[in-house]
Amino acid sequence: MPRALIGARIRDRRRALGLTQARLAATLGISPSYLNLIENNKRRIGGLLLKRIADALEMPLEELDGAAERRLISDLEELTAETLLVDLHLDPARAADLAGRYPDWARALVRLQRAWRERGEIVAALSDRLNQDPFLGDAVRRVLDSVAAIRSSSEILDTVEDIEPVQRRRFVSIIADESRRLTDVAQALAAYFDRAHVGTRPITPAEEVDDFLFENDNYFPSLEAAAAELRAAIGLGDAAPERALADYLSKAHGVRLVVVPEHEAAASGPKDGFDPDAGTLVLADTTPGATRRFALARLAAALFEGGRPIEEVIERAPLLSSDAARRRARRALGSYLAAALLMPYDAFLEAARRSRYDIDYLAQRFDASFEQVCHRLVTLRRPGASGVPFGLMRIDPAGFLTKRFPLPHLPLPRHGNACPLWAGYAAFQTPGVTVRQLAAFPAGERFLFLARTVEKNRPAFTLPRRLLSIMLACDALHADQIVYADGLNLSSSAPATPVGSNCRLCVRRDCRYREEDPIIDA
């Protein structure tokens, strides 16, 4: 709030309380003329005196000095960034007007936004929770076990004509026993659903793309085939891939690679550096080699046959319902094709197996970054020629998951943070060092986690360091094929770090690392 309004507020409030200037001045221990100067905004006041005035006028200090209003304005500014409202192009600079003129309406908006967010989180958490609930998983297993015993025994009674009386009695009693067990499970299930109310999850474009990749096992045979064709068209071998890619782009598409100083690249043109009108791909002179090659490969992939291979995959994808989701998917598939181009499936799989999935080796062998190799490892899912199935996530320094490829048994949270015990977080403590971990989940699944931070290009000393953590995960059953598990005891009875998926969903009530209360008390 503008300082100029403090005086007016003091005067309004004093009058509302029926106090004279002289009376209030006496209470405050100042002269009436000085109070008059304050009320007419001729004196700037703050600190202790302002606090004493607020007390004497029986009003909160933050109301008097405008702190409450400033907070309201910043809440409103945050609201303008809400994805739901993006198309309204709300101007954050107008938030102060709204808060000043209609403070109650502004507060109502902020309150609604908060409630809306909380609801969304609860719905998402509930649905995650149901998908991985150990109680539900166990109940289903017990139901199926009992039904299996009942079915088998009743078939015997039904079809075996010459059964001995003693055996007949035995199978009848098995059926009775199992029916009782079934009753118990059914009642427990009914009680469970009495407590937990299930909501449906609102799907965002990012989630649609996640689901789409997951549905396809993150493997796209038509793109692998397209990559092989494109590789042949480029004449891409192991030697000098960057030169070959640049030559191809120039010859086949008339696109020139232009390397400019960092500040020019940041200031000009689209984010990916490609300007179709000018026929240029602009990259900063600080871009690391692997990133530069990947940018060239991605452009070659996007332009290949007018984008047909990627469009065909997207057209066949019923899971992508919105334009925003299709746009994101197009980007993801463009990266997929680029990776397939630079790290051809068969050669990459062979090298991965031979090196026992040594990421450093693979990065050197294919002249790629750590992150690019991890991404490619996740796509080795060709039926009949698949590598170890990996999940992948990328974590930013604030703890949020910014990329996720889940495994069937390893649910990666869709929103916010994962379990603070995961190796992906520990990796931030020792940047650049690979951290490995044998992690045990509440329902008994075990995974090998391996994580390392990667440092994103920092173009200047004055800019903050930018670390991201990349974590790969594989089922502990496959870990013996991986160099990172060497020396670990992989048996299911060996010690492992007890982890969860994230605190809100976790059933480990007494975990000393818990940061948030569970959303359902089970």
Add this chain to the structure above:
Amino acid sequence: MTCVLIAEDEPHIVESLSFVLRREGYDVTAVGDGETALASVRRARPDVLILDVMLPKLNGFEVLKQIRRDAALNSLPVIVLTAKGQSQDRRLAEEIGVSRFMTKPFSNREVVEEVRRLTRR
């Protein structure tokens, strides 16, 4: 005589399966946990193993994995019984190498036919 080893910790399922398979002329042995299952497979060399996924001590996947890793045992036909999260279990077991899946609740006839098919040489 053809030997069938059942590794399953639900005694009632073991009882009815044993009854049905014995009537078909198989020699049936049963064990209730993963470690014993692995030891029995190594010692008694059954002709077919019926293996539940959720076994105590060593789970069914681990038993299967150890069997597939052992040159002397890796051709042993294994029928995996799954109950929970079927499609996921199926995927994991396929990755390790399974001969046949049976999803609970199965019918006796299915099991007998499968055992017969896998032991017919």
